[in-house]
Amino acid sequence: MRAWLHGLRLRVVALFRGHRRDQELQDEIAFHLAMREAQLRDSGTADAARHARRRFGSAARIREEMRDEWAVLPSLVSLLQDCRYAVRGLRRSGAFTTVVVLTLALGIGANTAVFSIVNAVLLRPLGFAEGERLLLLHEGVPAAGIDRVAFAYGDLAHLRRDARSFDAIGSFRNRSVELSGGASDPERIQIAQVSADLFPMLGVRPGLGRPFRPDEDSPGHDVALLGWELWQRRYAGDPAVIGRAILLDRRPYTVIGVMPADLQFPRRGPQFNSQPGDVWVPLPLRNAQVEYASGFDVSVIARLKPGVTLPQARAELDLLAAQVQAQYPPALRNRSRARLLLFASPLHDEIVGAVGTPILLLLGAIALVLLIACANIANLLLSRAAARQHEIGLRVALGATRLRLLQLQLSEPLLLAAAGGLLGVFVARLALRAVPTAVAEQIPGLHGVDIDLRVLAFTAGLSIATAVTVGLIPFATRERRRVSDVLQEGTIRTTGRRRHRVQSTLVVTTVALSFVLLVGAGLFLRSFSALVNSDRGFRPAGVLTAAVVLPWEAYPTADRVYWFQDSLVRRLEALPRVRRAALSSDLPLEGTTVGIFTIEAGVDGAAPPSRHTSVLGSYFETLGIGVTRGRTFTPEEMAGERQVAIVNDKMAQRYLAGQDPIGKRLKWGTRDSRSPWLTIVGVVEDAADGRQAVATLGDERPVHIYEPLRQTPVRAINTRGSLAGRDLRLSVLTEGDASALARSVQQELAGLDGQLALARVATMEARVDEMIAPQRFSTQVIAIFAAGALLLVSIGLYGLLGFVVSERTQEIGVRLALGAEPHLVRRLMVKHGLRLVGVGIAIGFIVALGATRWLTSLLYETQRYDPLTFIAVPIVLAAVAIIACLIPAHRASRVDPLVALRGD
């Protein structure tokens, strides 16, 4: 042991003076040789120096042996040597190195980034206690066209009382409120009202202060838990905020605690109530007077009892649904055609669901790019290895062992992989930063994703595996060749058929793979351009919009609300450069308000659902929603003097087909509801709404009914805490740039109510952009991938052909010497490349026809067999291939026969 340590110390010291060590070895040998030579000369031997050397043996080999003795780890020295050799070689061929390292870096980097996203979004558990047992419940009446809706209050109470499959049930809903009080300006924030048992079920506790008490979710408990981010931002992380009051919609709430920094609740993803809250307050439904079939705005999370399966729970929910509907108001009860259903699905699936497919698609695309990159690198290394065969043959002849050769062969790819991998980490970081916020906001779990260490390990493994595999291919192909063959190649060049076949296969593969990617990118581009240019039924240009929410405490009566509504429209219309202005309960691309309605002349008992928007001012003119029949509301109707409605084309087609809709009457609710009959005065175009965020931009337009804002029942407006008539959107049609008007609009709002929290002001065009941001992002990403693939393919082709040319220089020289025209030589070379490309395209075509199946659900108004894409892609690919082939082909045609024939 001591001797070993002693040796290690000497070795380590030697390692640091490696150069001097070598010199000393050389000196020692030289000294010996000099002494021997002198001795031989003295004894009269002729040619003493040569004899001395012969007696000594191979100085080079002995030096090598000694060097090995000094190795810290015997093989490490030769590895370092090989690496040094590889570095030198790589530095000499800078272009090759750059291409390979960049290819690897891009492949590995993009792969790491995408995998980090997949990991964060799809694979990471929810972070809630026993997350796998949590279900998200919702209601629905599929037969009436309502696929899903959040829970009604009475229905929830029934569920809480009777359901046996769950050991805990929590509920919550989102609200956008005005936060004021204290020194800071008022602001609009998202809050979540939650039942007291929700956070205990999720296993979430405040980091500071106390949780909600079990009875605090009954009316009359105005307490609040702050989110960490808001606490830091608005209250400077001051613990003394606990016990103080904050104003939510101008109503005081006592702060009882601060939630932990990593809590994001509600989580994004589900259809309803999926805006992370800044503040949480109790949802006052316990012990409250609740009705069946009312509200429909509460989300429910339930935890399966241990041992109860999802199908069992679903079976119980089916039974409960019938019981719940039996308690409904008579008009909604027991109608076989419109059965109420209760649905349950794993919370994880609900949160991840919608984004799963696009993200997996991204993963597929990136896997293709990585494959192409690997194939390409393999190809480049093969060419390089072939060029080095002579050298390797020489090494074999000089007695290099197989192991040593393998090591030599692997050192270069390993070095390249290491460099590519390191650079790839940076690429991945950059790529993750490049995810637009608008996209990150819409994808649950994506916010603030960083490189995952396990992903990094995976990628490191991947790059090493790539390197080793790639490094072994040339080794495997050379295996069978005898040393003498290799050495003889110096004079008679044989074209290694086997290697050529491998390389050609690789080129064909990359062409086929990139064809598939290009088709994907083409389809996405077509789909995106269809999305951008789709007729949304409204004109976003020149429209500025903002959200305004009036706090009930400051506007408790209908008179106050009317005063604000009328004054705001008047002020907006009076602004310079404003042509039209309107207030409405929602805007196109929003539209989450749904109600059921009855047509006077319709089938008895039929109460189909419809979107519902209340408007004031010139809503249709401002947003460019065309009138197809009749007219828009008159000022008298806007003032509430007649009970009227405007319907969209869809509604007229579906429910008043073959009739003149004008003059027909409808009412909200069922036939026996207390709502008044509304006379239809006009029909307008179908404007896109945004219930399903993006998909609906192109989806079949929903039935939509508009009425004057003033028709909102006064009773509803006067109900304590009501948002009726208070949750408003303003829109103005401007001359020229809409965004330039943002300041004036805000000033007008402040002029009416200085305390009003500044709402987000955005042009309608920005809202459209935001809505299609995920599509734009995935289109951009896949387009970048495809462009990368195209680049890789051309590099691969260029590399292969370039090598073929240099290998066949002699043959080409002979052809030229025998009088072949240079352009014929050029054509020969291009043909060689294009034959491979042709095969690749043919294979890619077939694969793409099948693979586009996975895209269908993501394409908007684009066929998966889109002819334009399937025609354009081969043309683009072929064009790029020709260019990639032309450069080496040109070089071939300029071979000087004399130089070529003289050979090496």
Place this chain on the structure above:
Amino acid sequence: MGTELKSADLLQGTLELLILRTLTSGEKHGYEIAEWIHAASAAALSVEEGALYPALHRLELRGLLVAAWDVSANNRRAKYYRLSPEGRKRLRQTTDAWRRTSTAINRVLEAV
């Protein structure tokens, strides 16, 4: 190449013993050691003189020899080797082992 290695392996133990033995009379550089061994046993270095050097370095690394650069008799820089205390101990042990083995062999031979 393979057969060369084998004979070198066989020789190695002997060669190392010879080196240690040679150095009992004081420090020497490689050439001197080669000459001494040559005189003592022509066979050990019959393959090639160079083989001496890896063996010297191996012994140095194992701490049996201590090496230092110095100026030789003819005024050239040379690397001198001498026995370390461990080297002496090892020489004693191996010599004893050798003696015992050869005694045993002799007895066997005598018994025949």
